[in-house]
Structure formats: C-alpha cells, structure tokens
Amino acid sequence: MTSQEVRRSKADELSVVRQPLPRRDQAEKIAGTTRYAGDVVHPGMLRAGLVRSPVPSARIVRRDAGEAVKVPGVVAVLFGEDVPHNEVWVDVPGQTIEVAPLKANMEILATDRVRFQGEPVALVIAETEEALTEASERVEVDYAEEPGVFDPELALADGAPPVHPQGNLLARWDIDAGDVGAAFESADLVVEGTYATQPVDHAYLEPEAGVGWLDDEGVLNLRVSTQVVQHYRDVARILGIPEARVRVIAPYVGGGFGGKEDMTVEPYLALAVWRTGREVRMEWSRPESLQARAKRHPMRMRYRTAARSDGTIIGQDIEITADSGAYAYLSALVLLYAAVHACGPYRTPNVRLRARCAYTNNPPTSAFRGFGGMQVVLGYESQIDEVARRLGLPPGEVRKRNSLVKGDVLPVGQVIETEVLLPQTIDAVLERAGPPPSGSGPRRAAGRAIASNLQSYGRLVWLNDAAAAWVGFEPDGSVRVRCGVQDLGGGQASSLAQIAGELLAVPADQIVVHFGDSALNPVAGTTTATRQLLMSGNAVHDATAALRDQVLGAVAADRGEPVESLRFSPGAVTGPGLRLPVPEALALCRRRNVPTEALGTFFGPKGVPVTRNLRSGRVFPDFTFGTHLCDVEVDLDTGQVRVLRYIAAHDVGRAINPLSVEGQISGAVVQGLGMALLEEVVLDEGINLTAGFFQYLVPTASDVPDIEVIVLESGEGMGPFGARGIGEPPIGPPLAAVANAIRDAVGTRPTILPITPERVLACLPSTRS
Amino acid sequence: MSPETVTITVNGSRRTATAGGHLSLLRWLREQAGVTDPKYGCGEGVCGACAVLVDGLPVASCIVLAAQVDGCEVTTAAGLRRPDGSPGPLQRAFHRSHAVQCGFCTPGMLVCATALLAEGRPLDRQEIREALHGNICRCTGYGPIVTAIEAAQHELAAGAEGGAEPS
Amino acid sequence: MYTRAFRYERADDLPAACAALRRHGEGARVLAGGQSLLPMINVGLAAPEVLVDISRVAEAREITARDGYLSIGALVTHRELIASEVARAAQPLLGAAAAHIGSARIRNRGTLGGSLAHSDPAAELPVVMTALGASYELTDGRAEREVRAEEFAITVFTTELQPDELLVAARVPVLGPGWGWSFREVSRRRGDFALASAAALVRTAGGILVEARLALGGVADRAVRLAAVEAALTGATRDEIAARVGPIEGISPVTDTGASAEYRRHLARVLAVQALEEACARSEGTVSGERGTVSGREQ
Secondary structure (H helix, E strand, C coil): CCCHHCCCHHHHHCCCCCCCCCCHHHHHHHHHHCHHHHHCCCCCCCCEEEEEECCCCCCEEEECCHHHHHCEEEEEEEEEEHHCCCEEEEEECCCCCCCCCHHHHHHHHCEEECCCCCEEEEEEEEECCHHHHHHHHHCCCEEEEEECCCCCHHHCCCCCCCCCCCCCCCEEEEEEEEEHHHHHCCCEEEEEEEEECCCCCCCCCCCEEEEEECCCCCCCEEEECCCHHHHHHHHHHHHHCCCCHHHEECCCCCCCCCCCCCCCCCCHHHHHHHCCCCCCCEEHHHHHHHHHHCCCEEEEEEEEEEEEECCCCEEEEEEEEEEEEECCCCCCHHHHHHHHHHCEEEEECCCCEEEEEEEECCCCEECCCCCCCCCHHHHHHHHHHHHHHHCCCCCHHHHHHHHHCCECCCCCEEEECCCCHHHHHHHHHHHHHHEEEECCCCCCEEEEEEEEEEEEEECCHHCCCEEEEEEEECCCCCCCEEEEECCCCCCCHHHHHHHHHHHHHCCCCHHHEEEEEECCCCCCCCCCCCCCHHHHHHHHHHHHHHHHHHHHHHHHHHHCCCCCHEEEECCEEECCEEEEHHHHHHHHHHHHHCCCCEEEEECCCCCCCCEEECCCCCCCCCEEEEEEEEEEEEEEECCCEEEEEEEEEECCCCCCCHHHHHHHHHHHHHHHHHHCCCCCEEECCEECCCCCCCCCCCCHHHHHHCCEEEEECCCCCCCCCCCCCCHHHHCCCHHHHHHHHHHHHHHHCEEEEECCCHHHHHHCCCCCC | CCCCCCEEECCCCCEEEEEECEHHHHHHHHHHHHCCCCCCCCCCCCCCCEEECCCEEEEEEHEEEHHHHHHEEEHHHHHHCCCCCCCCHHHHHHCCCCCCCCCCCCHHHHHEEEEEEHCCCCCCCHHEEEEECCCCCCCCHHHHHHHHHHHHHHHHHHHHHHHCCCC | CCCCCCCCECCCCCCHHHHHHHHHHHEEEEEEECHHHHHHHCCCCCCEEEEEECCCCCCCCCEEEECCCCEEEEEEHHHHHHCCCHHHHHHHHHHHHCCCCCCCHHHHHHHHHHHHHHHCCHHHHHHHHHCCEEEEEEECCEEEEEEEEHHEEEEEECCCCCCCEEEEEEEEEEECCCCCEEEEEECCCCCCCCCCCEEEEEEECCCCEEEEEEECCCCCCCEEEHHHHHHHHHCCCHHHHHHHHHCCCCCCCCCCCCCCHHHHHHHHHHHHHHHHHHHHHHHHHCCCCCCCCCCCCCC
C-alpha cells in the first residue's frame, strides 16, 4: 500500500482516531497550571516596552532619550541605530519590479519615517513596569506630520502621497479565463453588487507576550506566544548572529488566528536580552495590541455575475481592492487567496478578475484565519443568493446546480482532485433546519438563508512546504513524539498523539508529544493556513508507520514469520500464534541493531510559482467545502439583529478527533458572526478609535446561539486517514449567511460589514414615524 | 509610593506581600503571590480573564486594588478543586464537554461559572449564555462551555457534594 | 506594559476622606468601587497622584424606606441594590436599571455613589434618579447639603460635587400605588454602555394616563427629563401614546464608534414610546412580574 492509500484508511478500521477523546492539555488548563508565555515571572526580570508613534504619517525629526535614561530603574533605551540589522524583508511573490519590490522591507525600530499609528520607534528596558512606563513617557520624539492616505482606492489614484518610495501599488493578480464578454452578452440575468468588509482584529484573549534569556551555552532563548517558532531565523538575522544560536520555544498559545504568525515581541525581547545579558519579559497591553497589531485586510469587491435563467452561472467579472496598510507583511499572498477563491465553490468557465492591494497609512494588515479566502465569501455568496432570488429558484438548488465536482478546474487552472460533498452539505443543513422561523411579534421580521464556501487547506504549493517529526519508543513501550508544531488550542499537539497511537495501538496516556521548540524538535512549520493536520499529521503518520514497519520487520525476521501477518495490538506485537509484549519486541530490535525511533518528513504537494496572471494550475493542495444556514430576527424599530439559529456542515474528510473538529467549527463560526455583526477597527485618518474592549466589540455568549455542527466525512482529504483541514473554512460563510438571512427577512441586502443596527435600519422601507 | 503590605488568603493560604499601594489584585496575585492562573486580558474589566472570587463574589481583579481587599479571602480557578485536590463537577464537565481550546479564558470562566452555580437559581441554556456575557472566549464559540455549566448544574442539583465550591 | 503608579490612602470614614481630599488637592481622586476609575487609569485616561479609598468605610451602606422616601447609601453596590427587597418593594425601576450595568463582576464592586459621581451620559442610574425626581445628600465632612438629581449632573463626567465633597445617599420619593414603571435600553451587546435609554413612570386612572415622568440617557451630555413630552401625554390612553410623543426635543446626541447621532436620535423616540407604553401597562396591571423585561428577557 502506498502512503496515500494507508492514509485514506476506511473509517471502520480506525480505533483511536475518530474518538472524541478529551485532550490532556485541557486538564492542566482547567486546573490553571498551564504556563503561558506571560506566566513566567522571576524576581530580577527586566521589563521591556515600546515607544510607538502617535501619528500615522510623519518624518521623525528628533529622537532623544536623555531624560528617559535618568528615570531610576531604567537600564537602556534603544533606537533603530542600536539594532545590528534594523530591517526585516518580506517576499512579495508573483509580482514584477514594475508593481512592487520583490521584497518589501520594514524596520524593527523606525529611524526617519513612521507610516502608521503605533509604529515602534524606541525600545525601553527597565527594572520595573512602573519605571518602564515613566521612562517611555520621557523618551522625546519629534514628528513632522506629512500627508497620509487612508483609503486603498485613493492610494492608487494619481497624486496620492506615496507611503513607500516605489509607489502605493503593492500587489496585483489578474485572472482571465474563457470569454467573459460573450458570457455577459448571452446571459439571461446579470447581477451587480458592491461589497465591503472591514478591518478586524484577532482579539485573541492572550495579548502578545514572552520571556527571553541567555542559556548556559550563550544561546538566546525566547519563550513567546507565537504560531511560528521558525522566526528564530529572523531574530538571528536581526542580531547578526548565527541562526543556530537562537532558540524559540512556543508554549501553549492563548489564541493566534494568524495574529501571531508574524513576529510580535520576538525581535524586541531578543534585542533586550542581547543588549543586557539578563532575563527580560515583555507583555503588550490590550490597547497596544488593538492599536498596533496587524489586522485583517479590508476589501472592497465589485461583482458582476452572469447567469442563465436556470440559475447556471456562466461568468464572473470581479474587482477586488484590498488595504495592505503601511507595510506589506503577507498582503500579496492574502490577495492571491482572495483571487483564487473569488468565484466560490462553483464551476465558472468565464472569468475576469482584477485584484489589487495598496499601501496606506492605516495599520498594517496581514494573516487572519481565512486569509483573503473568507472576505470574498460575502461577494460570491451574496451574488448567487441574489441570482436565485431574481430567478425565483431555491437557493440550495442553484448552488447545487453550479457546484464543483471532482475533476473540475478552477479559473486559476487548479484541478479539484478530491470528492466535493457540497450538495450533501446543502441538503444536510436544510434538512436539519426544518420549518423556517417566524417573527416573534408585530415589529419583528424573521429570515433564513444559506451560504456555501470553499477554503484551501495547506500552504501554497510552490512554497515547498514540509514538516518533520520524530517518533520513538521508550524501552517500556511508551512513546515519545517530537514535532515542532505550535499548539494554539486546536488540539494540534494531541492530534499527533492520536495518530501515533492509532498506528502503534498505544493508549493516549502513554504518548508524550514534545512540541513547539525550534532547537529540540524537528521543524514542523507554521501553525497557519490550516496546514498542521495535513503536514505534521502526515509527518507523524509517516514517521510512525516507518517505526512500526521497523519493529514488525525485526520481529518477523527473528521469528521467520511474514511481516504482513504481524501487527501492533494494545501492549504487544501479535500474529498467528504469537503475542510478544512490546518491551520484549523493543529489546529484540536492540539485539538486531534495528532502531526503535524514526524521523519522518512529509513534503507538501509541489507546484510552480504563480505569475501575476494566474493561470498556472495548482495553487493549493486541496480545499474544504461546506454550507451554513442562518435564521435571524430583525427588530424593525431598532434594526437590531438576533441570530436565532445557526447550522454549519463541512466535509472534513476524516475527523481525527470529533470534539476538536466541532470545536474548530463552532469557534470559527462565532468569529465569523462577530465580523458580520459587531467587530470593526474604526480608523479616522489613520487614528484607531477602537483600541479597547469597550469599543472593539467581540461576540460574547449572549450574542450567538448554539452552533449546530454537522460533520461529513468523504474520507478523501489529503491529510492523515483522509482528513481535510478545518481550522479556517468555517469562518467565511457567516458573513454571507447573515447578510442573506437579513435580505430574506426585510427584502434589502446589507452589503457593508459589520451589519450594524443602523445599517439594517437603512435597509428597511421607511418605518420610522 | 507607599509600600503597602497586604495580607490576603489566597486559595486557603495566608499570603503577605507588598502591594505598592497601586498594584491591582491581578498583578499582586501574579507577581507577588506567584498565582498565575488569573490572566491579564484587557485591563478594563471587560473580558473576564482576570476573574477571581473575593469573599465568594466574582470580581475583575485587574480593576480592584490589592490594598482594597487586604484581609479578604481570594479564590482563583486553581483553588476551585475539592479539598482532596480532585476536580469537582464543573471542572469534570468542562473536560468532558471539550469546553477548553486555548484555555486562556478558562480560569475566569470557571470562577464566574462557580459563582453563578452557587447562586442556586436553575438556569436554562439561554440564561447561562446571558449570565456569561462578561466572559470572552475567542476559540470555542461558547456552546461547549454552556453545555459544561448545564451538566454541572444538573449534577449539583442531583445532590452530588459541592465539589465546585472554593476550598 | 503600561503601569502607572500612584499613592494610596485608605480613609476610615467619610469625613476623613473629605479631609484627605482637601489635603492632597487636585491630584487626588476618590476610590469607591473603582469600576470606572481603575479602567481609566489602566489605559492611561486618568493619572491621579493619590487615590483616597472609601470602599471599606462603615457608613453609607444602608437602604431604608421611611416617611415616603427610599434612602440608598452611596456605597451600596449595584448587586446589593438589585438584591434589596426594600428597594424592590419601594421602587422596582432602580433594580431593573441597575441590572444593565456591566457584568456581575462590575456590579459586585461598583457603587451607586460612584456611578452618580462619575456621571457618564449613558449610565443607567442617573437616568432613573432623574425620572424619579430623586435628590442626593452630599457631605464635605463638616456639613451636608442636598442637591436635586436634575441639577447634580452638569455635563459629561462633571457634577456639582466640589473637590472635597462626597455623595452620602440618594433620597428617592416612593411613588405609591397606581404608578407603573419601565426601563428600556439599546446597547450593541448585553452589558455594554447604552446607546440610548429611557426610564418612564406613569400613573393611570380608568385607562387614562394621569401623570408621566420620562427621562432619557445617552442622548445628551447628561440624563434629560422630557417635561414637554410628559405634559403632552396627560389624558392619553395607552394606544395614543405613540402618536402623542412627537419628535424628541432638547437632546443633543453624539456620534461615536458605537452609533451615530442620527441613530441615537431615532432610538430616543423608539425607547421613549416603548418605555411609556410599558409603564402604562404596568400601571394598569396588565404586565406581570416586578422585574419586567429587558430587551425581551428577564434579568
């Protein structure tokens, strides 16, 4: 059997995987003993903090720490000149020099220009938080404000102030497929819509934090809340020291969602440790995090959809403009995701797509769960909903009619290689939902709608993604897994234990997973892009399968039995007439010089790098499909919207841990509902007005109903045992499910997020007396 | 600065340490008393991550000064176990219901849920949701947490011993 | 992370607190529940040099009903106000409004005096006190004076309190049988600051509205009593209320990240009508339950 075949095992053959096992990390978290990055407090630890620009666009005229260093307890104040290599470079893939630099740079501490409110200018290191605060206020920085630009379309217009010297167009992607002109000519119906999504914040409950120190070898250690331990390489470059002399440890992270994918505290902690030689701690305050951390890309989307009278979509003409904020970060890739996902899970033979993203003096935007593939759900699902309405066809039927099937080709050229259960997810939510809701009173209107989506899992194929894992037996038969995976609470680490346990018939309490340490564990790559189950899951699977084969092979050779007749059973290697306790099998291996550990590397699917005109074929390994259903009630006097009911169905391929899968879906849906109805980073000429949890409104338990989850298992994902990724896919449909449901309730469609009560009132025929 | 020293009974142990006059109860617990399960989430009392019980009532420890609760009894999530150290009905329900993902909201949730259950009013799911509006969770979508509290409520009402009470 | 130091002084009683305020001058602030002040300090919106802590004094904690008045001590917490049988029997509007304040954690520490002295234009208790025609007892440690609720709040975060004065109690006239009450609020989420709120009290006889009190919050720099609307309602039946409440005059709502001024103005009328109608129904005995409903659900 090939690895791929082994991976896609039949569901009924699995005994550990697919069990709703509570995770071990949960017990510690419930007991309160988990030590997050900020929970390490030692006497004598230094404190580090940043002085940030209060203005969004300015030259720095003068910087002076003279008064600040006089504050008792201050150890040092660093500016850009004190940083050995004061720059990080970010790839801007697929672009030409005409559009943007192939790399975009950013300073660790700004020297002569600031480009967004909150940009770091100085690093203060002190003995106490109080001294840190006082000294920070005494660092003198004089800014000469310069005109800024705060709207991406304005930034792309002639005469806009350049945020960076090379101009404000950071990235563009174009798709031209088929003959869009002919499609629109021959269409029975053309639907036009303009949609806008807002910048939102990850609002993870654990703000950015970490501790740094030099160990006995003089290696710089950083124990930080991060999704990417590989940033040790960037830190090393910034300090100008060998990469092997930096180590990043990721403890359990209190929420990431993409916001801890870029470096946050790492470079500053590293500088403070490197400069002082002492243990240093850094914690960002919530207002600091809300103000200065990278946000989700706001997007303006103009859709023209051509359809036949039977609801078949024959063409899409799409324009997307995204705001990159002051620095590139991952903007080019986010825009790429938006472009590839922009037509949704539907066969679309004729497409013209133009996607742009522009620099502005707004806070930078970067990775956030869904990564550009989720904003466009508002566009394509609003459009198809409108097509169905205007043609008088059931929304589910229109989606099924257009649904991709295995073997279809996306406009970008990618072939769908796995089974698509989209129609089944539509049927599942409609069947579960039963009769539609009705308003609870004369001034209430109820509505129902569905929204479907596709979202990639696994990283872009030309990034040569890989993950490695080491699996080994202890002599007593317990198992150790070493894998650099970062655990954000989605069961990333414990899923690996389940996978190893499945193959070796070892119970969960006898498997330990060492994760998140760049020095001690094989690198597993980022916990982002819904990739960990695919990548580290497969790496652990392959390493464990190799280990299993090694041990069974040694026993087979020793006993003269065919290896196919042997298997691991709980506690023993078994076969016809054979039951050898595992410790004895391991001793046998040692006698025969057979290793009782294995290192496995899983390489992600490969492809050629994209060019600016996206027709290169495979972009992602695969996609996850789903459909959500939402019932709402609208208060016609106040415009308030209550979500009465929410059902989410996804094909997850194989649910490695069903409780984890449901948890991911439920959590992602609520984040999506938050973006649909409540959350907004409000910027006024680059000044953040929502830098506190009183103003930035995160959904609470009182704002959402129970999320009913339906899990379908096609068994055809590319992850271990046929799993698909599920972390990101459920976050997009709520945007459109809510908008479509309001359209159903009141007759007009909200097109701008968040859908505030005021915006709903504006949708109503005039009911105000 | 007045080096105010306070004595607070934390999870059953009397602790005396400086409060600097201005130190919040949260910072005092985490940095002076070494009790790190209450978390800093927002500093404004909105998110619930810092919730602890003061003389049995839940408070936002980030907006209470340690000096204000000198002499009081404080219970954190870590102190909600039974006297023998085993988890009570609420903790077991959180575990069974998968009510924990990243876990950062969990200590505050447990504290506030404990206080809610101690009020003794039977609550349905919607009432539990409304009572929890002051505890932000960004990971679970809340459903499993509500299920856990509902389950614990049933177990406590059915006459199990009060394992979720502060020790 | 941002951490501001300040000096701390605990007062043994209210007169000592007033003396401390005089001694420390401008850099001193009063700490009662701290649920408004401490968040502001934590995010850098306030930077006092000294906090004078009155949260442990023995006075100003009682709720008593006597001689037709309900007296509520300034240090009564919102939780205590909601739980008080004496308060509920005398005037359920108070507890119903207080139930909207923040979360249980906030209500366990926050005090009546603190809320009134902080004087946030969207706060619940100033609105109901204004509708009820309450008055406040103030002290500077040497002498007391009484100020009517409507005159106490001057503008945003500004009241009649002198730098060395403290609130001691609120005196609320008990309205007696025949009066119905209602409190209505719209916020983005439960427990958030009100975008707008309305407190109404209505006395009916034989299905006709005889007398009404109406105050709005969140639509001006302080709670406003709408005397013109009150006058226009005399003689109305419940069904006529909506038609008799015209455009709301005398308010000046603002735009912020929560809502626009126009939306607040719209809410002002919607909530005024809802509150008056519900108060009328309570007066007629057609709404059961002391606590009534808050955005459709009981607290």
